[in-house]
Amino acid sequence: MRVPRWRALIPLLVAALTLGAFGPASAAPEGTMTWGVHITLASRWLDPAETEGIITPFMVLYGLHDALVKPMPAGLNTPSLAESWTESKDGLTYEFVLRKGVKFHNGDPVTAADVKFSFERYKGAGVKQLKDRVREVQIVDPGRIRFVLKEPWPDFMTFYGTSFNPGVELVLEAWDGYWRKVPNVKRLVLRSMPEETTRAAALKKGEIDIAYLLTGPVAEDIQRTPGFKLVAPKESQGTFWLDLPDQWDPKSPWYDIRVRQAASLALDRKALNQAETLGFSFPTGSLIPRVLQFSRFFEPDPFDPAKAKRLLAEAGFPNGFDAGDLYPWPPYFSMGEALAGYLQNVGIRTKIRTMERAAMTTAWREKKLRNVIVGITGAGGNAATRLEAYVSRNGVYTSGVIPEVEDLFQRA
Numbered sequence: 001m002r003v004p005r006w007r008a009l010i011p012l013l014v015a016a017l018t019l020g021a022f023g024p025a026s027a028a029p030e031g032t033m034t035w036g037v038h039i040t041l042a043s044r045w046l047d048p049a050e051t052e053g054i055i056t057p058f059m060v061l062y063g064l065h066d067a068l069v070k071p072m073p074a075g076l077n078t079p080s081l082a083e084s085w086t087e088s089k090d091g092l093t094y095e096f097v098l099r100k101g102v103k104f105h106n107g108d109p110v111t112a113a114d115v116k117f118s119f120e121r122y123k124g125a126g127v128k129q130l131k132d133r134v135r136e137v138q139i140v141d142p143g144r145i146r147f148v149l150k151e152p153w154p155d156f157m158t159f160y161g162t163s164f165n166p167g168v169e170l171v172l173e174a175w176d177g178y179w180r181k182v183p184n185v186k187r188l189v190l191r192s193m194p195e196e197t198t199r200a201a202a203l204k205k206g207e208i209d210i211a212y213l214l215t216g217p218v219a220e221d222i223q224r225t226p227g228f229k230l231v232a233p234k235e236s237q238g239t240f241w242l243d244l245p246d247q248w249d250p251k252s253p254w255y256d257i258r259v260r261q262a263a264s265l266a267l268d269r270k271a272l273n274q275a276e277t278l279g280f281s282f283p284t285g286s287l288i289p290r291v292l293q294f295s296r297f298f299e300p301d302p303f304d305p306a307k308a309k310r311l312l313a314e315a316g317f318p319n320g321f322d323a324g325d326l327y328p329w330p331p332y333f334s335m336g337e338a339l340a341g342y343l344q345n346v347g348i349r350t351k352i353r354t355m356e357r358a359a360m361t362t363a364w365r366e367k368k369l370r371n372v373i374v375g376i377t378g379a380g381g382n383a384a385t386r387l388e389a390y391v392s393r394n395g396v397y398t399s400g401v402i403p404e405v406e407d408l409f410q411r412a
Contacts, residue, residue: 046064275338392406
C-alpha cells in the first residue's frame with residue numbers, strides 16, 4: 001500500500017535562516033566579541049541534561065560543554081572528548097577511548113565516571129529513546145567507557161567559566177586549558193535581542209559585533225550598508241513546515257487529505273523564500289533536508305491557488321473554513337503572517353497567535369497546541385532521528401502516526 005505523503009506534514013523551506021551580519025573585523029586575537037541573538041536566553045540551556053530536541057540551545061551548549069563525539073565541520077561524528085571508539089560486530093556494544101589530558105575548569109581530569117554520571121542524569125528530549133535502548137554503561141577503566149545496548153541501534157551515535165543574567169545576556173570567558181585549541185577571543189557575550197530591528201540598529205551603532213538572524217527588509221538594509229557582510233550557511237539541516245495536529249481527528253477538516261493538499265498548494269514557497277531569506281533558502285517537499293544522512297529529496301508542490309480552491313470545494317468547503325490559531329515559531333512572525341495570508345487567499349482562515357520560544361517549545365512538546373503550527377528544526381542526526389522526533393510513535397513532538405510508516409520505522 002502506498003502511504004499518502006500528505007498525512008503528516010506540509011514542508012516549506014530548507015532554511016538558511018541563520019543569516020547573520022558581521023561588523024568590521026578586529027585584528028587582535030583578544031578582547032570581547034558581542035553577539036546580538038534572536039531569542040530570549042533560557043537558564044536551562046546551560047545544562048546539556050535538559051536539551052529540548054531543538055537546535056537553539058546548542059549555540060550556548062557548544063560554548064560551555066563538550067561531548068564524546070559531536071557534529072563539527074569535519075563530520076557528523078567528530079572525535080571530541082573521545083579520541084576513538086569501536087562498535088562490536090553484533091551492534092550491541094560501543095566502546096569509547098577518552099582523550100588523555102583533558103580537564104574540567106577546576107583542574108579535575110575527565111574520566112569514564114564523569115561520562116557515566118552525565119548519561120545517568122540526562123533528562124532531555126531523547127531520554128526515553130536512550131534509557132529504553134541502553135542496557136548498561138560500564139566503566140572499563142578511567143579512560144575507557146562502554147555502552148551496552150538491549151538490541152542493535154544503528155542511530156546510537158547520532159543521539160549521543162560563565163556568568164548569566166537570564167533573559168538579558170550570557171558572558172562566556174575563554175579557558176586557556178581547553179584541549180582543542182586556545183580560543184582567539186577572551187570573552188564572548190550573547191545578548192538577548194528578540195527584535196531583529198533592535199539587533200540591526202545595535203550592529204550599525206557598534207554595540208554588537210555580530211547580529212544573528214536577520215530576515216526580509218532588515219537583512220536587505222544591512223546587505224546594502226557599507227562595512228557589513230551578510231552570510232548564510234551553504235547547506236543547512238534546518239527545515240520549516242506546517243504541523244497540523246488536528247489532522248488525526250475525523251471531525252476536523254484537516255482529516256481530509258484534499259484539505260491538506262489545498263493548504264500546500266496555497267503556499268508560494270519561492271516568494272516566501274525571497275521575502276524572508278533573500279533567496280538563500282531552498283523550497284522542499286520533505287521534513288528531511290538533503291544534508292542529513294539517508295535523506296531523500298522530494299520536490300515541493302507548485303503554487304496553485306486555483307487548484308487549492310477546487311480541492312477545498314471537493315472536500316465540502318467551497319467557502320473555506322475557520323482553521324483556528326496559527327502559531328508561528330518565534331521569532332519568525334513575519335513568515336507566520338505571510339503563511340496566514342496565503343491560506344486566507346484560498347479560504348483557510350486563521351488567527352496569528354504568538355508565544356515566547358521557550359513557552360511554545362514546552363506547549364508543543366506537551367501536546368497543548370492545536371490547529372496550525374509553523375514548525376522548525378535544525379537538530380543534528382540523520383533521517384531516522386529526524387523522523388523519530390516528529391513522526392514516530394514515541395516522538396516528543398508527534399501528534400499521530402501512520403500505522404504502515406510506524407511499522408516500517410520500528411523494523412528499520
